[in-house]
Amino acid sequence: MSGYLKDLRFALARVFAFPAYLALAAAAAVAAFLLAVWFPNLGLIAELFRGSEVPLGAKLGIAISLLGGIATNFSLLSAGYTVAIAVLLGASTAMIVYLLQQGRLASAGRNIAVGSGGAASGALGIGCAACGSLVLGAAAPFAGALAALPLAGAEFGIASVVLLSASLLLVGRSIARASACSLAPPGSTQQG
Amino acid sequence: MTSLRHAVPSRRESGPREQFMRVAALLRASMAALALFAGSAAAQTDADAALIERVKEAVLKELRESGALDRAVDAGVERYVQRQRAAAAQREQREADARAGSLRPVSKARDHIRGNPDAPVTLVEYSDFECPFCKRFHGTLKQLVDRSNGKLRWVYRHFPLEELHPAKARKEAAASECAVELGGNDAFWKFADRFFELTPSNNKTDIDAVLPRIAREIGLDETRFASCLASDRYARHIEEDYQNAVATGGRGTPWSIIVSKSGKTYPLSGAQPYAAVKQLVDLALEEK
Numbered sequence: 001m002s003g004y005l006k007d008l009r010f011a012l013a014r015v016f017a018f019p020a021y022l023a024l025a026a027a028a029a030v031a032a033f034l035l036a037v038w039f040p041n042l043g044l045i046a047e048l049f050r051g052s053e054v055p056l057g058a059k060l061g062i063a064i065s066l067l068g069g070i071a072t073n074f075s076l077l078s079a080g081y082t083v084a085i086a087v088l089l090g091a092s093t094a095m096i097v098y099l100l101q102q103g104r105l106a107s108a109g110r111n112i113a114v115g116s117g118g119a120a121s122g123a124l125g126i127g128c129a130a131c132g133s134l135v136l137g138a139a140a141p142f143a144g145a146l147a148a149l150p151l152a153g154a155e156f157g158i159a160s161v162v163l164l165s166a167s168l169l170l171v172g173r174s175i176a177r178a179s180a181c182s183l184a185p186p187g188s189t190q191q192g
Numbered sequence: 193m194t195s196l197r198h199a200v201p202s203r204r205e206s207g208p209r210e211q212f213m214r215v216a217a218l219l220r221a222s223m224a225a226l227a228l229f230a231g232s233a234a235a236q237t238d239a240d241a242a243l244i245e246r247v248k249e250a251v252l253k254e255l256r257e258s259g260a261l262d263r264a265v266d267a268g269v270e271r272y273v274q275r276q277r278a279a280a281a282q283r284e285q286r287e288a289d290a291r292a293g294s295l296r297p298v299s300k301a302r303d304h305i306r307g308n309p310d311a312p313v314t315l316v317e318y319s320d321f322e323c324p325f326c327k328r329f330h331g332t333l334k335q336l337v338d339r340s341n342g343k344l345r346w347v348y349r350h351f352p353l354e355e356l357h358p359a360k361a362r363k364e365a366a367a368s369e370c371a372v373e374l375g376g377n378d379a380f381w382k383f384a385d386r387f388f389e390l391t392p393s394n395n396k397t398d399i400d401a402v403l404p405r406i407a408r409e410i411g412l413d414e415t416r417f418a419s420c421l422a423s424d425r426y427a428r429h430i431e432e433d434y435q436n437a438v439a440t441g442g443r444g445t446p447w448s449i450i451v452s453k454s455g456k457t458y459p460l461s462g463a464q465p466y467a468a469v470k471q472l473v474d475l476a477l478e479e480k
Contacts, residue, residue, distance in 0.1 A: 040444070040461035040462040041459075041460065041461050041462070041464070043287075043441075043459060044458060044459055044460060044461075047287070047288070047458075050280045050281065051281075054475065058471065058474075058475055061471050062468060062471045062472060062475070065464075065465060065467040065468035065471055066464055066465075066468045068464070068465035068467060068468060069462060069463075069464050069465060069468070071465065072325075072328055072329075072332070072462075072463045072464060072465045073325060073462040073463045073464060075324070152356070152394070
């Protein structure tokens with residue numbers, strides 16, 4: 001485990017030495033956070049911004065004030081994992097893009113798969129944060145099962161944090177290993 | 193003059209035979225042209241293609257240099273954007289109309305209203321007594337109505353989520369209706385305020401102890417309250433509220449719809465902060 005953390009530290013320092021990757025991570029994290037907090041009211045926001053009668057200041061004011069929903073429409077646990085998911089998703093995205101830029105498509109593909117699982121689980125977890133926000137929606141058949149879970153669906157949010165963390169560790173290792181020369185087996189001659 | 197007129201007969205003067213001869217001559221000429229064209233087509237293909245290309249280039253150059261192409265593209269883009277905007281506006285209007293159409297009109301006899309009953313803006317809340325976010329939002333709406341100077345009325349309707357809060361949420365909704373039956377509209381709000389103060393939400397309420405306690409505290413006849421609760425006579429009333437919540441787009445609690453005097457609706461999902469709800473109410477107040 002400490003090997004993975006060491007690789008992650010190295011990879012973070014390497015990737016985020018470039019301001020472009022830092023900006024990408026920040027943009028992805030902010031987008032994920034906005035989507036999570038606005039999720040229950042995306043229809044209202046779209047309606048406000050489509051409507052030409054409402055002044056722009058009022059539209060922006062309402063959209064910004066809805067961000068306060070992180071404190072009122074989320075429990076402490078769900079607010080915590082929502083922020084964690086956004087940060088982890090932002091960092092993972094930037095690091096996967098770095099891998100792709102390096103031409104390491106196989107590693108990037110593996111990490112995209114793990115990261116996507118994390119993001120999907122996070123979407124379910126965030127959906128369950130508000131009282132039954134998915135209960136009458138697409139997940140209606142699973143509503144009873146969700147309610148029976150000890151944390152009433154927050155398990156998905158926690159699973160998302162675990163999966164995204166795993167994705168970050170894996171991508172960190174891929175980046176760190178790509179940057180180091182492996183020890184040559186005895187009897188062979190190492191080049192480079 | 194006469195001979196000339198015969199040599200070149202006018203159309204009026206030509207007979208059927210002359211007309212037939214002329215058509216036949218035209219047909220022969222066309223056939224000859226087609227044959228000539230077909231024969232020389234292969235030879236002329238390259239020359240024609242080059243000519244077409246030159247004409248195309250010249251036309252495009254002219255269009256570019258005169259700015260006509262840019263203007264045509266700009267106009268096309270503008271028309272596309274306008275069409276998209278119009279379609280979006282129509283869609284928005286349809287959705288708003290559908291929502292407004294599904295929303296059951298507020299009835300002073302049936303609904304529970306807090307604030308000025310004739311206020312220009314109405315906030316209809318669909319709520320579940322066991323939902324922790326409804327508990328939180330209850331305080332927000334109380335504050336909003338108290339500070340609205342009579343411009344906002346709050347209508348409470350039931351939206352018990354059986355999947356999350358089996359049995360208890362509906363029983364509590366029925367208890368609130370029994371409070372209305374025994375004590376009127378004020379008793380409903382006293383019941384709701386006290387219920388949210390006392391209970392922990394998330395199906396952890398000890399309803400056998402809490403409901404009689406609230407009935408006693410707000411001055412209701414406990415025996416009649418217990419009898420009303422046992423009768424289950426408000427089951428249909430609660431189900432109608434629930435169905436109306438779903439019909440208006442409710443997918444979780446609290447689910448609210450802010451309605452302006454002109455009937456424009458703003459849907460709001462979740463326990464949103466005071467500032468957000470206040471701004472939506474202000475927006476509805478500005479609607480004429």
